[in-house]
Amino acid sequence: MPSKDAKQPLTRPKEQRQKLDTKIQAIENRNKTAERKKDIQRKILVGAYYLQEAMRQGTLAEIKKQRDHFLTRNSDRRLFDLTLLEKEKLQNIRK
Secondary structure: OOOHHHHHHHHHHHHHHHHHHHHHHHHHHHHHHHHHHHHHHHHHHHHHHHHHHHHHHHOOOHHHHHHHOOOOHHHHHHOOOOOOOOOHHHHHHHH
């Protein structure tokens, strides 16, 4: 059985590894958050472009109709004041 002194040299490196793992995780989380923000910004800009084009071309009504079929989550539909879907309809849409 190893003596207490044999275990001692491992304690400090393990603590250092734990600190490094924590730092690495924090950096990875920051990177993921930054990428999500970029992705959201891209989606907003693309959506703004298509809305502007639809208004310019007079096809906004068509986009509203497509949006009604595209949005299947009631939380999303509420954002656009669309009629909420019943649970039965939601299950059929998701199949």
